[in-house]
Amino acid sequence: EAGVAQSPRYKIIEKRQSVAFWCNPISGHATLYWYQQILGQGPKLLIQFQNNGVVDDSQLPKDRFSAERLKGVDSTLKIQPAKLEDSAVYLCASTPGMEGSYGYTFGSGTRLTVV
Amino acid sequence: SQKIEQNSEALNIQEGKTATLTCNYTNYSPAYLQWYRQDPGRGPVFLLLIRENEKEKRKERLKVTFDTTLKQSLFHITASQPADSATYLCALDIERFSGGYNKLIFGAGTRLAVHP
Numbered sequence: 001e002a003g004v005a006q007s008p009r010y011k012i013i014e015k016r017q018s019v020a021f022w023c024n025p026i027s028g029h030a031t032l033y034w035y036q037q038i039l040g041q042g043p044k045l046l047i048q049f050q051n052n053g054v055v056d057d058s059q060l061p062k063d064r065f066s067a068e069r070l071k072g073v074d075s076t077l078k079i080q081p082a083k084l085e086d087s088a089v090y091l092c093a094s095t096p097g098m099e100g101s102y103g104y105t106f107g108s109g110t111r112l113t114v115v
Numbered sequence: 116s117q118k119i120e121q122n123s124e125a126l127n128i129q130e131g132k133t134a135t136l137t138c139n140y141t142n143y144s145p146a147y148l149q150w151y152r153q154d155p156g157r158g159p160v161f162l163l164l165i166r167e168n169e170k171e172k173r174k175e176r177l178k179v180t181f182d183t184t185l186k187q188s189l190f191h192i193t194a195s196q197p198a199d200s201a202t203y204l205c206a207l208d209i210e211r212f213s214g215g216y217n218k219l220i221f222g223a224g225t226r227l228a229v230h231p
Contacts, residue, residue: 004158031216033219040223041223042119042204042206042221042222042223042224043159043204043221044221045218045219045220048216048218050216055216056216056218091158091159093158093219101147101164102161102164103149103161103162103164104149104159104161104219105161106158106159106160107158108156108157108158109157109158111156
């Protein structure tokens, strides 16, 4: 089966600019997650969707970050305006249901550099 | 406060030896504990999962133990190979509420280097 697809792989922007990341989860996976991984740290959950509804966005900086999964399949994460501290790898993951008893499948991520 | 702690220093071992990585946590009650491998420039890859009522799980050269009293998991790679060199992440799968959606929380990872 195809894995979790993410694009772009790399992005360099100036601070205060906007950027968007795209994720296509494994076909049939109802739950989609966006994580932020800063260099040297473990991934941190930003937002979790179940189909097209938000389950948890408590760690999402909502003044600048937004995410949507309109048709319950692919998803976009946007940052506007970007800050230097947003430099990180943004990972998308998916699971079939609402718990991870089969493990979570991650994409390769988008590496964002804000200069 | 809630914490997941993994050895921050890299673990260097000789090929053929057993690598043992530690994961300690405080103030969590995980439904599952998971281990992932992450290579540079790649996303984490799921390796093994162990449930709160299990003591030990094996998969090929991998073994995970889980002690909910000590709040600790040990991850072993036997007969290690240079290809096992990577960062290994411990993650707790936390049930938000009874029957509700789970949430995966990661430690910072331990880098393993296996030398020929």
